Amino acid sequence: MGKVINIAPVSRIEGHAKIAIHLDDSGNVEDAFLHIQSLRGFEKFIEGRPAEEVPRIVNRICGICPWMHHLASTKAVDQAFGVTPTATGHKLREMCQVMAHINDKILHFFFLASPDFILGPDSDYSVRNVMGVVKAVPEIATQVVKMRQLGQMMLDKFAGKAIHPVAGVVGGFAKPMTEEERLELLEGTRTLLDFASFALDFGITHVFEKYMDVIGELGVINTGFLGTVDREDGSLRLYDGKLRLMKIDGSYVDFEGEDYLDYIGEHVEPWGYSKMPYAKSWNEGFDMSLDAPKGIYRANTLARINVCDSISTPRAQEAFEAFRSTFGRPAQQTLLYHYARLIEMVYACERTIELLEWEGITDPNVRTKAEPKAGRGVGIVEAPRGTLIHDYTTDDNGCIVKANLIVGTTHNIAPMNMSVKQAATTLIKNGVYNEGLLNQVEMAVRAYDP
């Protein structure tokens, strides 16, 4: 029995995890795990709550992407109560959701991931962080902080709260948008679009081109992919659409969110609190073997860029075409999640502008009155970290009797375990390792932005 290297905590990620790398007697990797350390129990403690209150509770699943849980939940409650939101109500929700994607991407790429690339994966841990980035590239860092703050404050001012929002409500949205608000949001989003274009160029020249060798190796695994696409033209969608589940060979099936149980199952391992969704409909079971994985698919940015046929906005479409012609479909290189993330940031800005320019956006008719009743609703949105599924059953009083949640990050738990194992096995040989190499193992996890 050799030794175990504990990387704890995995840092510059949102959640709570540790990596354990088991070495054999000769110092080579026998096995490696990403252990998810935290379980709070949302599925159970929302039982008994009035369903219309739940969007204000489940947003606390994630303080980085609270809008995603808030709105998936709101959509599920709409369906359970059998209420159709007004067109403007839907569009206001979508606007908040895609706008929240912008801030999330700035945060992840620049605050959490970029230190590995700007300062280098082997730089000392005391500088390999956002504080180090500020010192290394002060102008860019100042701009990043300013842009993230702009995006957060736009949402904060319009919707009252940017973190743990309350403005999405069953039947629509809690308040209409005034013309003054619309113009201010439009101006801010145009600034963010310029920044997103800069960020994409910066990523391509300073990260992806420079680290092409690392991208071709680090954490690379072969899996299927899951994402949401437009029901008509198969283009990228974040707020609403049909789900597309793609196999490793690129073939795919499309289905409606409420049928998710026919396609997705959840595997449970005894060594981590997160469940591991897998493609039940492939009828091959679940196996995280690197050579012959079974049932394994990935979600989040790279998955969405792989499953969609196009992107409906011009600048993002241009970037998407360049990406696909370089990396093919589906692209499997794990670090390309970062590249796909920056393409999505451009889309999120362009889509926000489209919504703000939609003629009905300032219509005061933002909410349909709801009546509590027994029913079932499945609400789906694409969160930054993957497809988010909220499935609620209500009683006659409109209170939750059963809830099933499949959270974005969990789709990638099995793939992250595989990427960790792949990275550790490639990097650690004959007992030789150091801080820099161990950080590279973490980089394979960070790409998934868990």
Place this chain on the structure above:
Amino acid sequence: MGVTTAMESLGSCSGCEIAILNIGEDLIPIITEALDIVHSPVLMDHKYFGQCGEGVTLTIPDAVVGIVSGGVCNHEHLEILEEMRKKCKVLVALGSCATHGGIPALMNGQDRADSWQGIFNTVSTDPGSEVPTIEVPAPLDRVYACDEKVKIDLQLPGCPPNPELIAEVIFSLLEDRPPVLPTKSVCDTCPTKREGKGAVDMVKRFLENAEFEPGAPLDEMRCLLEQGYMCMGPVTAAGCAKRGAPRCISARVPCRGCFGPVRKDGNQLLDMMNALASNGIDYKTVIDKKSLLRFSGAHGRLRPTKKKIVTEKK
């Protein structure tokens, strides 16, 4: 060099850390000059067991200031919190999970063991799945606020906490003075129009929007409680307000109490029932009373409903 600072998050969502980032233009000087961050898993790579993972004891560096978010849900959280207390001169509990249990303490109203079984046996899990127990921290008997386990020097609630107040706490520590924090209730900071008692005798669910003139300022909208909606402003600590109004109210949505009780050691459930009764509102019309403790269920406030004891008839 700035003041050494260690940050940790226990059973939490990272929203408090995002609130720190939302400080805005002061953020860069704070994190690069005023503070010298020596440990913070969300921002930097200091590890518990040495940078190459070969240590055996969980270690956090010495620091003048410690900031902890999240409640104490499992044995690892407890170990981290105790280590933070040991290594930090001043320990701040940030956010309602750390100060009052927060949303995760809703689990205190359930039978935890049964619930966890249920979580791993849903419509989508593989049949026969069991609660994981290997290499994962074991849960405590319930969710605790930080001050139930160690001494806390400064409490800053909020879900999320207000970035302006986070900055005030940081500056007050740097300047070695007590922070200036709000002591009033949400209602005291709410600009909506109050016309007096007697207008309503029951509370209704938030199933349609409040009455207000779109675009008109908040002081032209009638108090949401007077409009008949359950609004926890009377019993909730102020502090969320920005642009002159409590945040949920500015979204035209009633308050749910995310800053915890306004009275020290207050009970948001009992206090709200009293507030309703004294306004002539029938508290029995509140559909889910437990949920009034959704942000302050630690300190033994929220407990599982006792199962009825069934005695066999002879």
